Amino acid sequence: MKKIIILLAAVFLLAACGQNETKQENSGESTEVHPLEVNLKVPDHANIHEKVSLTAEVSYGGEAVEDADEVKFEIWKEGEKEESKMIEAKHEKDGQYTIEHTFDENGVFFVQSHVTAKNQHNMPKKQIVIGELHKGGASTGENEETANHTHEHSQGSVDIQLELPTNVKANAETLIQTKIQAENAPLLNANVRYEIWKDGSDKHDWVDAAGDEKGTYEAKYTFSSSGTYQIQVHVNNDEGLHEHVTKKVTVQK
Known part of the structure; x- marks a missing residue:
């Protein structure tokens, strides 16, 4: 009788261990991590006092991000980074976050989107020329890459x-x-x-x-x-x- 009880206990123990290993294997499945992608859409040129649409298209793993934690646009004139303006974007659709901005003077400006989502942060930057400088040749941008290491x-x-x-x-x-x-x-x-x-x-x-x-x-x-x-x-x-x-x-x- 004792041998039968011991045998049954061993069977139950092995079954429990098998279930535990299965649970551990299932819980150990990892979620693939992708980079947070931000496509910043800024026109190359606009006129002074013209309403300009600025958009950040946010995606993760090929899918549009509809619930970004934060999307803001930082705008400043060349050489005046310390006086930049930070504007919160509005979520439109399909991972698009947009603001409309009016530039009140001619010159070279920079637009940088600050996007936080999926525990990541991405900050692409682009240049826009306002007014007359478009014909005369604009700056190639701040912090251009050089051959230095x-x-x-x-x-x-x-x-x-x-x-x-x-x-x-x-x-x-x-x-x-x-x-x-x-x-x-x-x-x-x-x-x-x-x-x-x-x-x-x-x-x-x-x-x-x-x-x-x-x-x-x-x-x-x-x-x-x-x-x-x-x-x-x-x-x-x-x-x-x-x-x-x-x-x-x-x-x-």
Whole structure:
């Protein structure tokens, strides 16, 4: 009788273990993470006092994002970033967030959308020329990429330096560094991520960077093939800082 009881107990125990393993396998299914995509639509030129429509098309994994946490447009005249205006966008449909804005003077202006959704932040920027400068030739934009391997970007008292090795090789691990200072002191405990994509490709890779006590944020990345890539470092913190810097890099075979 005791043998029968022990045998039945063993059967129930094995069945319970099987069910537990199945539950663990099901609960371990991971959700694929996609980059937050923002298509910023800004006309190249407009007339002074003309009402201009500015739109950010937001998508995630190929699907329109209808419930973004925040979408705002920052607008400023060239050389006057400190006097920028921040305007909250209205959700229209199909992941489109729009504002209408009237520029009250001629010149070169910049429009940057600040989009937060799916626990990500994306801030594309475009230029618009208002009035007469359209014919005379406009600026090519702020913070143009150069051949230097150190790119500097400043907003007020924040300085961001994105650094890469001199020679970057395909299929070799590459160290990416960003040095960040605020008020002439290292910026600590920031959220720093690298967005990396090859020119002409829709695939964007995201890499989290780790920071140290000197305000240096590092990550390692392996480029799968040679060609021209874009690296955009996204910097934000709990105090409302939202900045990014983009650098072009040529990857050798």
